[in-house]
Amino acid sequence: MKSLPISRRAATASLLVAAIGLCLAGCGGGGSSSESSTEEAPSKPSDSIVVGFSQVGAESSWRTAETASIKAEAERLGVELKFSDAQGKQENQIKALRGFIAQGVDAIILAPVVETGWEPVLKEAKRASIPVVLVDRGIDVEDDSLYFSLIASDFVKEGEMAGEWLAEKTGGKAKIIELQGTTGAAPAIDRQKGFMNIISKHEGMEIIASQSGDFRRSGGKEVMEALLKQHGDKVTAVYAHNDDMALGAIQAIEEAGKKPGEDVIIVSIDGVKGAFEAMVAGKLNCTVECSPLLGPLAFRAIQAATTGLNFDKLSINEDRIFDRSQAEAELPNRQY
Numbered sequence: 001m002k003s004l005p006i007s008r009r010a011a012t013a014s015l016l017v018a019a020i021g022l023c024l025a026g027c028g029g030g031g032s033s034s035e036s037s038t039e040e041a042p043s044k045p046s047d048s049i050v051v052g053f054s055q056v057g058a059e060s061s062w063r064t065a066e067t068a069s070i071k072a073e074a075e076r077l078g079v080e081l082k083f084s085d086a087q088g089k090q091e092n093q094i095k096a097l098r099g100f101i102a103q104g105v106d107a108i109i110l111a112p113v114v115e116t117g118w119e120p121v122l123k124e125a126k127r128a129s130i131p132v133v134l135v136d137r138g139i140d141v142e143d144d145s146l147y148f149s150l151i152a153s154d155f156v157k158e159g160e161m162a163g164e165w166l167a168e169k170t171g172g173k174a175k176i177i178e179l180q181g182t183t184g185a186a187p188a189i190d191r192q193k194g195f196m197n198i199i200s201k202h203e204g205m206e207i208i209a210s211q212s213g214d215f216r217r218s219g220g221k222e223v224m225e226a227l228l229k230q231h232g233d234k235v236t237a238v239y240a241h242n243d244d245m246a247l248g249a250i251q252a253i254e255e256a257g258k259k260p261g262e263d264v265i266i267v268s269i270d271g272v273k274g275a276f277e278a279m280v281a282g283k284l285n286c287t288v289e290c291s292p293l294l295g296p297l298a299f300r301a302i303q304a305a306t307t308g309l310n311f312d313k314l315s316i317n318e319d320r321i322f323d324r325s326q327a328e329a330e331l332p333n334r335q336y
């Protein structure tokens with residue numbers, strides 16, 4: 001395992017400060033963002049900052065937007081980014097992190113697929129003095145010094161916002177199918193918790209079936225098809241942990257001869273463009289925003305971590321909620 005000498009780390013840190021400072025003053029960036037496998041050991045320019053980014057995968061349009069935000073910010077700052085797509089597997093993320101550590105990157109950005117199981121590899125990063133910035137999903141560790149900072153949304157609150165909207169829309173009466181995100185992922189756990197916090201206060205609201213669609217449109221469609229066969233006569237609402245699964249469910253509902261957005265009320269989370277288009281078409285009723293545009297803040301955290309500055313342990317995005325009545329006006333403003 002190779003770690004950067006202190007003097008080199010200090011030198012690269014000040015270069016990052018300079019890059020961020022210059023760009024704050026209005027420059028257009030112009031550095032390079034490279035996409036490379038963590039299996040190889042590509043040569044590292046002696047005078048550039050190198051950041052490893054381990055991404056969950058490309059399961060949703062939200063995820064693609066998050067990847068684009070981080071790559072764009074790296075490029076703007078002239079930071080070399082080593083990108084690794086874990087294809088939804090924690091073991092691939094652990095392997096990627098070990099690869100980054102072996103290559104002596106200056107910092108790591110991790111979007112963790114699940115909450116648990118991170119201690120050993122994060123201890124290795126800590127021993128190598130490589131700061132780890134978590135983006136979008138939190139982790140479950142006893143020692144929170146194993147990561148530098150978490151930049152995310154409040155997933156419990158998002159679930160509560162979805163639940164409150166549905167309770168109001170249905171007058172507190174609904175037979176709900178819940179499409180869960182990836183099992184063990186922070187947004188799946190917390191969005192379920194937040195939603196239950198609200199619907200448990202309404203006697204007339206009941207989850208009649210709940211299954212994971214893995215945050216994928218195909219998963220949402222397949223699960224919805226199967227659950228409609230069992231509960232098609234009862235279901236009045238769908239709560240999807242993300243928009244992509246809701247969009248898949250809409251297809252399944254139409255194929256079953258029902259009208260999504262009318263026969264079945266649908267609320268989901270993310271606020272992607274496709275959800276706004278579906279609301280304009282009258283097929284989706286509501287989406288709770290969850291911003292994937294985390295690149296700028298992630299690199300500010302890295303700047304702080306590599307220069308010894310203070311930075312909030314937790315930075316939370318303010319999320320908004322949109323229903324059909326706002327969709328047409330808001331659609332042109334959507335950035336993802």
Ligand code: AHR
Nearest residue numbers: 060062063136187215242
């Ligand atoms: O962690 C954020 C969630 O992961 C998004 O809601 C979802 O679309 C993504 O795959």
